Amino acid sequence: MWIGGGGKVLFPPCAAIASAVPILQKDKAVAGAYVIELDNLAYSYGGGELLSDISLRLTPGSFHFLTGPSGAGKTTFLKLCYGALVPTAGHAVLFGKDVRQMDRDEIAEIRRRVGVVHQDCQFLDHLSVAENIALPLMVSGRDVSAEDQNLKELIAWCGLTHRAEARPPELSGGERQRAALARAVIMSPDIILADEPTGNVDWEMSERLLSLLVELNRMGKTVMIATHDLGLIRAAKTRVQARVLRIAKRRLQLAGADL
Amino acid sequence: MKLLSPAVLLRGEPQADRVVPPTGFTARLTLFAAAAMTFLAVFALALSLATGRLASNWSEELARSSTLRISAPAEQVAAQTEAALQVLATTGGVARARALSREEQQALLEPWFGPDLPVDSLPIPQLIEIIEDAQGYDPDGLRLRLAAEVPGAVLDDHGRWRRPLVKAAGRIRALGLLSLLLIGGVMGAMITLAANSALAANGQVIAVLRLVGARDDFIARAFVRRFTFRAFWGAALGMFLGLAALLALPEAQAEGGFLTGLGLRGWHWIWPFFLPLVAAMVSFLATGAAARRMLRRLA
Structure with a gap:
């Protein structure tokens, strides 16, 4: 089955990390010391302020959790981190460039460097799982075949080999999350933002997704996971040095001490 | 974009x-x-x-043709027709002119009166078809000459009904x-x-x-x-x-x-x-x- 025309995908070269797939190797230099800088950021919608006075700097290769009660603004915060929303006050600087200064094409370029996994991961239902995973390559103009070895390795890494030809509605919650994660990392992004990635899966699948995210972090990716699953955070802290942030009363706080 | x-x-x-x-x-x-x-x-x-x-x-076909109608007492029709043809023969811009036959005139009237119209017994005017050459004739000059030499002649250069037709077609x-x-x-x-x-x-x-x-x-x-x-x-x-x-x-x-x-x-x-x-x-x-x-x- 073909996703596009002929030709090979231009993936990064294979690395010696046995558990990794070549597609995930770090191949981009991050401009500046921070991948994301938020400076006195605020965001208002419909006359009400959802986020206020938020300042944060994410260094390359760091691991973060974002917690807070439902409706606190975690998803809004993540959207501000990949340019889906523009702050109403303050600055959001992504890869050294202020979001306000970017046009829509530049925002699109930024999104190729940020892998996003949503809780309600959306797919194109008329495409197969493999095609959906390869979608970022397709939209960036690369020809990619489902027979491509690198794509196969990525699908295998997520444990979806047997579901590669299925349509997204046929997948279980956990399979959808893993497919979304594979799609998020296929461009070898610098940052992975995951919004409640374990919200719809059982503990075993949560562990597996967490392992994949930790593995990506060890490859040099910056990871931020929005979750209210404290068990997941505790499990992660045994494997990776993670900073825990909390959004409460519209503001961002460091919340590691109570975990 | x-x-x-x-x-x-x-x-x-x-x-x-x-x-x-x-x-x-x-x-x-x-x-x-x-x-x-x-x-x-x-x-x-x-x-x-x-x-x-x-x-x-x-526009093209009607512009190149016109009709001369001879309305005269029956005994003068032939003479006036001959005189009109003489005038037309010496008029610059007229390529040819001919008197329509009885059958042709009957055919023209047939759509309105049917095929059994007794043309011979009716005081129908004689029609002369005029075909212009590329330069065309001067209708006003021809009318003056006809008025002097053929008193029963009426020139119809089709302009009166050709113009609205062409205008309608254009619209x-x-x-x-x-x-x-x-x-x-x-x-x-x-x-x-x-x-x-x-x-x-x-x-x-x-x-x-x-x-x-x-x-x-x-x-x-x-x-x-x-x-x-x-x-x-x-x-x-x-x-x-x-x-x-x-x-x-x-x-x-x-x-x-x-x-x-x-x-x-x-x-x-x-x-x-x-x-x-x-x-x-x-x-x-x-x-x-x-x-x-x-x-x-x-x-």
């Missing part, structure tokens, strides 16, 4: 083409709108071309062209509506594509190409149906008048084949504008 170039349009973009769901009511709406509008456009085009042809014929032609423009506009509007509906219905597709880093021009190209080809094939279908309907019209007869002459003649048959291309172009522009607008709104 960079949009689709004609080369890319024809070559296709497999990646962009795949991301838009292939079916939906907007696909059928676009096909139907393009087919129906092109079907109507074929008739508007035929009307426009036919009236143009009629106007041209009336019908303009009406046909206006209809073509309106049809093109309506087709553009309907395709724009269909494109807007498709873009709105595919909001999730657009959201996913944006999430994974698709540029707006990539998304727009996927929709524009899809709609352009749908409009082209719909218009091609409408064109063939329209041409079939034109072929089914009765042939123009001498007594058939204006309506039966509506079909296309000669090289005019080429024109309808441009309609699918025009429809595709209308769709290309309409969908491109709709896509840009919608993507800006969804941003």
Whole structure:
């Protein structure tokens, strides 16, 4: 089955990390010391302020959790981190460039460097799982075949080999999350933002997704996971040095001490 | 936002083409709108071309001919006819002139009075047909000469009824062209509506594509190409149906008048084949504008 025309995908070269797939190797230099800088950021919608006075700097290769009660603004915060929303006050600087200064094409370029996994991961239902995973390559103009070895390795890494030809509605919650994660990392992004990635899966699948995210972090990716699953955070802290942030009363706080 | 170039349009973009769901009511709406509008456009085009042809014929043929009527007492008709022919023979700009025979005059009256009209027993004026040469004659000068030499002669240069006919034909032609423009506009509007509906219905597709880093021009190209080809094939279908309907019209007869002459003649048959291309172009522009607008709104 073909996703596009002929030709090979231009993936990064294979690395010696046995558990990794070549597609995930770090191949981009991050401009500046921070991948994301938020400076006195605020965001208002419909006359009400959802986020206020938020300042944060994410260094390359760091691991973060974002917690807070439902409706606190975690998803809004993540959207501000990949340019889906523009702050109403303050600055959001992504890869050294202020979001306000970017046009829509530049925002699109930024999104190729940020892998996003949503809780309600959306797919194109008329495409197969493999095609959906390869979608970022397709939209960036690369020809990619489902027979491509690198794509196969990525699908295998997520444990979806047997579901590669299925349509997204046929997948279980956990399979959808893993497919979304594979799609998020296929461009070898610098940052992975995951919004409640374990919200719809059982503990075993949560562990597996967490392992994949930790593995990506060890490859040099910056990871931020929005979750209210404290068990997941505790499990992660045994494997990776993670900073825990909390959004409460519209503001961002460091919340590691109570975990 | 960079949009689709004609080369890319024809070559296709497999990646962009795949991301838009292939079916939906907007696909059928676009096909139907393009087919129906092109079907109507074929008739508007035929009307426009036919009236143009009629106007041209009336203008050229009637402009070169005129009629001289001799209304005189029966015993003077022959003499005045002879005198009039003499005058016409010496008039510059007259190529030839001849008196119509009784049978020809009867044939002219037959549509109104039937075939059994006793022409010989009626005081019918004698008609003389005048054919002009390329320069034409001076009607006012000829009238003065005839008034002096043939008192029963009345010159009719057809201008009195030719001008309104040509004017009417010209207006019908303009009406046909206006209809073509309106049809093109309506087709553009309907395709724009269909494109807007498709873009709105595919909001999730657009959201996913944006999430994974698709540029707006990539998304727009996927929709524009899809709609352009749908409009082209719909218009091609409408064109063939329209041409079939034109072929089914009765042939123009001498007594058939204006309506039966509506079909296309000669090289005019080429024109309808441009309609699918025009429809595709209308769709290309309409969908491109709709896509840009919608993507800006969804941003």
